[in-house]
Amino acid sequence: MNITDKLCDKIIKTKNPSVIGLDPDISKIPECYKNNVKSKSPFEAVGDMLFEFSRDIIDTVSELVPAVKPQIAFYEKYGSYGVAAFEKTVAYAKSKGLVVIEDAKRNDIGNTVKAYADGHLGRVELLDGSYKPSVDADFLTVTPFLGSESIKPFIDVCVKNSKGIFVLVKTSNTSSGEIQDVVASDGMTISQSIAKYVSKQADTYTGEHGYSSIGAVVGATYPEEAVTLGKIMPKSYFLVPGYGAQGGCAKDILPCFNEDGLGAIVNSSRGILYTHMSDEERTQCSREEYIASVKEATLQMRENIYSVLKNEFLQMRY
Amino acid sequence: MNITDKLCDKIIKTKNPSVIGLDPDISKIPECYKNNVKSKSPFEAVGDMLFEFSRDIIDTVSELVPAVKPQIAFYEKYGSYGVAAFEKTVAYAKSKGLVVIEDAKRNDIGNTVKAYADGHLGRVELLDGSYKPSVDADFLTVTPFLGSESIKPFIDVCVKNSKGIFVLVKTSNTSSGEIQDVVASDGMTISQSIAKYVSKQADTYTGEHGYSSIGAVVGATYPEEAVTLGKIMPKSYFLVPGYGAQGGCAKDILPCFNEDGLGAIVNSSRGILYTHMSDEERTQCSREEYIASVKEATLQMRENIYSVLKNEFLQMRY
Known part of the structure; x- marks a missing residue:
């Protein structure tokens, strides 16, 4: 099954085209998660805490959202114990039926990029045969700086293993334009050129809902650019960062969607x-209070986005 | 001590401005490393094998080269067991006095990029205080696609912890030009714009040898571009991929160096x-035969590069 079909089905079922980013930042995680962690070593203790925190978030949102986006940087920071917590987080989210978008922004060339693709989305050869990788994500984010050579091996692995990627096309941050907005001699920006490549690849790998698993990251903070990019990549699913804390509001994300209410997450x-609680509240709250607050923020986000989409698109499919 | 001063000292001492890339590709590692690995699980067995292989390479080259460049993709492919092998590899190489350049091409924004910087080059907060990260590299490679915001946090961590980075400026692969060679309205290519930013940052963090720990990746396969980039970044150390298997020869790397024989690795x-042996030879050789062959290839590379530099630069410092 094309993984984007699974994503679309879950969006329709939950009436929610939003994804929860799992960014377990130790400086912001409520204090109640940091007590009573019994482990052998300081790094193992942090790994255990990261997984406990991630598991609680997953349990809280698993019926409300179609997908989670764990950010590997916050786990990898703690080396092998952190990556072990990441493996468990990805596996746990999948066991709860969630689509898992691994945010790792990997890229490289040649047999190196093949190692990343195999190790996050494909199969790995061990000493006694072929296995699923220990981080077995549904989607992976990919950086295109090294050119098409650095993207194609991911696509090949996706097609073979029914997985997907989101290629960084136009990111949500303020300095994204330094490279991405530069206009080449053919009149297209770097973002638009990458979009053209993504679109071409997406065409060959489209699911029953009409969308491709070769998707694009397009920031909510640049809605005008999103209009142009949407026209270049009609079949690619968009992963849209920049909503909420980064400044994008519900109306800003409209250009990323199609009339059917699909095409973007x-x-x-x-x-x-974090930001629904003050630093002081996060220091003092119980787990139950924290979880209730996360649930409320998740429902609020769904309501905000859904109402704007429903108001705009008459042909909405959910 | 500025880490680039340590690198320069070791280059002068070994008379060798080359670095051995640790790319433990399971499909190419000699069969003799794959037998008799006694471990609890298939992933753990591969992790043990990766470290054994890496340790043998490090032991073989530690007196002959100033630095090694472990490529994390080949370890990370195997999840937490692979990353554990990577941690041990980095620590072992440092214990043998080698400078360690971690090739991970990381980048992101905001508190995410800070997590990468802290976790590879800085300090990490655990539940009971601040620790060195479990992957504690000397240098890290960094991708600039998200703009200066995605680079600055690495630089801040480098300055604070006497570490360094190599920013991807012009990579060695054939499709590197798709983005990197695009000319902006100011007449500069994307590579040159990034170089300008790197140079500005490098100026503020220069060691006693006159070189900065804010360096650049510049491929051996584009020697003409290297001339231009060298002028833009006179103080930045260059990490030069593309030599040997990728097609760059000893003369191609000359534009990356300065008259003193320093400025590039x-x-x-x-x-x-791998390529000094046929697939069949790697299947049949003993460890001793393999190690002897690696040593010979390392000495040959030193001789090739050193003789070309010595012939070209009268003011060579070693």
Whole structure:
């Protein structure tokens, strides 16, 4: 099954085109998660805490959202124990029926990029045969700086293993334009050139809902650019960062969607995990209070996005 | 101590501005490493094998080269067991006095990029205080696609912890030009614009040898571009991929160096680890035969590069 079909089905079922970013930042995680962690070593203790926190978020949102986006940087920071927590987080989210978008922004060339593709989305050869990788994500984010050579091996692995990627096309941050907005001699920006490549690849790998698993990251903070990019990549699913804490509002994400209410999935990380509570509240709250607050923020985001889409698109499919 | 001063000292001492890339590709590692690995699980067995292989390479080259460049993709492919092998590899190489350049091409924005910087080059907060990260590299490679915001946090962490980075400026692969060679309205290519930013940052963090720890990746396969980039970044150390297996020869790397024979370090991975033996030879050889062959390839590379530099630069410092 094309993984984007699974994503679309879950969006329709939950009436929610949003994704929760799992960014377990130790400086912002409520204090109640940091007590009573019994482990052998300081790094193992942090790994255990990261997984406990991630598991609670997953349990809280698993019926409300179609997908989660764990950010590997916050786990990898703690080396092998952190990556072990990441493996468990990805596996746990999948066991709860969630689509998992691994945010790792990997890229390289040649046999190196093949190693990333195999190790996050494909199969790995061990000493006694072929296995699923220990981080077995549904989607992976990919950086295109090294050119098409650095993207194609991911696509090949996706097609073979029914997985997907989101290629960084136009990112949500303020300095994204330094490279991405530069206009080449053919009149297209770097973002638009990458979009053209993504679109071409997406065409060959489209699911029953009409969308491709070769998707694009397009920030909510640049809605005008999103209009142009949507026209270049009609079949690619958009992963849309920049909503909420980064400044994008519900109306800003409209250009990323199609009339059917599909075609995009909006991420919020800090807005769901942290900013609904003050630093002081996060220091003092119980787990139950924290979880209730995360649930409320998730429902609020769904309502905000859904109402704007429903108002705009008469042909909405959910 | 500025880490680039340590790198320069070791280059002068070994009379060798080359670095061995540790790319433990399971499909190319000699069969003799794959037998008799006693471990609890298939992933753990591969992790043990990766470290054994890496340790043998490090032991073989530690007196001959100033630095190694472990490529994390080949370890990370195997999840937490692979990353554990990577941690041990980095620590072992440092214990042998080698400078360690971690090739991970990381980038992101905001608190996410800070997590990468802290976790590879800085300090990490655990539940009971601040620790060195479990992957504690000397240098890290960094991708600039998200703009200066995605680079600055690495630089801040470098300055604070006496570490360094190599920013991808012009990569060695054939499709690197798709983005990197695009000319902006100011007449500069994307590569040159990034170089300008790197140079500005490099100026503020220069060691006693006159070189900065804010360096650049500049491929051996584009020697003409290297001339231009060298003028833009006179103080930045260059990490030069593309030598050997990727087609760059000893003369191609000359534009990356300065008259003192410093300013660049040339990487070879496959040329040192694999291509000096046929697939059949790697299947049949003993460890001793393999190690002897790696040593010979390392000495040959040093001789090739050193003789070309010595012939060209009268003011060579070693």
